[in-house]
Amino acid sequence: MASYEFRCGTCQKVFTVSLLISERAGAKPTCPACGTGTVEPVFSPFFTVTSKKS
Ligand SMILES: [Zn+2]
Known part of the structure; x- marks a missing residue:
């Protein structure tokens, strides 16, 4: 289950x-x-994948 x-x-x-992923x-x-x-998905910045190299 994930929230969208x-x-x-x-x-x-x-x-x-x-929703379930499926x-x-x-x-x-x-x-x-x-x-x-009539709705459209919003992609939250919280879900943004960041590539952080230490
Ligand atoms: Zn409305």
Whole structure:
């Protein structure tokens, strides 16, 4: 289980959905605020892979 952020294309609200990795590709989350399905994934900077060499 992992949490993914999505942003509503209608009201711009960002919300988090918990999905299994295997569910990620086919997931069709809807906005909890306005109910539309027009959402797009938000890639949080927290998930950015950094290559740090010591
Ligand atoms: Zn919305």
